[in-house]
Amino acid sequence: MRKILIVGAGQAGLQLALGLQANGYDVTVMTNRTADEVRDGRVLSTQCMFDTALGLERDLGLNFWEEAAPRVEGLGVSVSGPESVEVPPAGGRGRVIDWVGRLDGYAQSVDQRIKMAGWMEAFEQRGGKLVIHGVAVSDLDYFARSHDLILVAAGKGELVSMFGRDAARSPYDVPQRALAVAYVHGLGPRPEHDFQAVRCNLVPGVGELFMIPALTATGPCDIMFWEGIPGGPLDAFGGVKDPAEHLALTLELMKTYTPWEFERTLGGVELTDAGATLAGRYAPVVRNPIGELPGGGLVLGVADVVVANDPITGQGSNNAAKCAAVYLDAILAHGDRPFDRAFMQAAFDRYWDDAQHVTKWTNAMLAPPPEHVLNLIGAAGQLEPVAHRFANGFNNPADFEQWFYEPEKAAAFLASVTG
Template identity: 70%
Template structure:
């Protein structure tokens, strides 16, 4: 029986560990925290998973909360009207763009405190070895000779330093957004579509973005209020704010100023619990997949260890799920052959064939949108197929290659829609 060590107990690490376990591998998972510490700790993410990523969980029998989490059937985009003189949205702006696209397959968001604690307990109940220990490089050096494969799925801390930055695939060397998260109860439905659960993407030119995500948390159904602000701009005010109540007050103040249409339904919200706020920032980075240990052993980086995109396109958990499924398939196909460096690089390349689309799209959305992208977003109000196609790009980012990046391709696509031709 082949022995595999998975370091990290997030979406990718646990999905991969449970998948390997179900196929007869002897799997050890190392986590810094116990399931109870995760369940009762601070929120860690703003996850929303779309159909293709959710299908990987269904295939593995890990869709444990599908009948409890909100069923998200739409994705809406609103763009605040910019001041022609400054190019930025004024205080109390109107909406220049507002539409709701329909998802072909539903999306869902489950607080990772709920999911990861549950998956860890499931892994242990099935006989997996769960080690509660904050792993350092020296630990992995010790374990490397005792396992057939070491997988590093812990995207923060010392272990990430094992994996060198890939400068050719990493155009940014510093954070592009200041992030702020609050999980709340009491958000009212949108009056324009009160019966549709939807992710709402609010773009404020020159300022940042607010995302509103229906979610299942430790205390039941909730909504995530997630600000992404340009560093140094009006949204970059959360550093050093440690009081959750103060954090929420700032979130709401910024909503009232920059997205009043969302603030109107948030006037009575309250935090879901005392650990439901989060703030931070990081530089989007692609890293080389093989990490070398002092003793000469190698480890394979997983998910955001090697491809860490900004969450502006909501792809973190989706990419993690897809990476876990890709790696699982490659490991099983390898049989009894060694997991050598060449295999590790090929396995990452197999994942990168999907991940490159996410990285390109995310990096594009971090920059000021060019004229043709603004035109595409505006066309979503006039043509429902355009709104639907952009919305479903969150599920399949590869589709953006055909119409989103180049002005000529966007023009051809919009002409086909306006002319009544069926869009690709």
């Protein structure tokens, strides 16, 4: 029986571990926190998993929360105008663009604290070895002598330094957004539609606010997620440590920049729990997939260890699920052959075939939009096929190649839907 070590217990690491376990592999997962510590700790992320990624979980029987989590059936975009445009009664800025597109298959968001804790427990219950211990490069040198393959799925800390930055695929070397997250109960519905939808609120020159229906330990909730341009008015959470202060600042900024979303909070919103806020920033990066150990062994990077995009397009957990699925297929197909450099590079290349589209799209969305993209966003408010294609691009980012990046392709697409 082949022995595999996975360092990291996130979406990709645990999905891959459970998939390998189901196929008879001897799998060990090493992580620095217990399931209870994860479950009772601070929120780990925002996330919204779209139809393809949900299907990968379903295929492995890991969709434990599918019946309980809200079904997200649409994705909407609002664009803030100058303060003089369509000023709401409460003040602040009004919208110059507002639309929603229906998803062909529903999306869902499950708080990763309950999801990862549940998967960790399932892995152990099914006979997997879960080791709670921090891991250093020197530890991997030791484990390389007793395992056929080591995968690093922990995207922070010393281990990441083994995977060098791929400068050709990493146009940014500093963070492009300051991130601030709050999980809340009590948010009212959007009056424009009677189904659950992720709402993307764009404030030109300032940043973005995302509203995501989700499930947490205390039931259905909503995630309010600011992405602020560094140095701008939304870059205000760095020194905020108190969760109540974090929520108050979130609401104050919503009142000023997205009053249509602020109106949904007037019935009274509260944090889902004491660990329901998170703030930080990181530079988007693509890294080389193979790490070399001091003793000469090799390790393979997984998901955001090797492709870490800004969360502006909501693709982190989707990428992780797809990476785990690609690596699982590659390992199963490899049989008893050595997991050498050629295997590792080929496995990553298969993952990059899909991940490159996410990286290109995400990096494009971090930059000021060109005129033809502004025209597409505006057209989606008048033409349902444009809104539909935008929304479903979140499930299949490769489709943006056909109509989004180049003015000529954008014009041809608009002509095709206007006759």
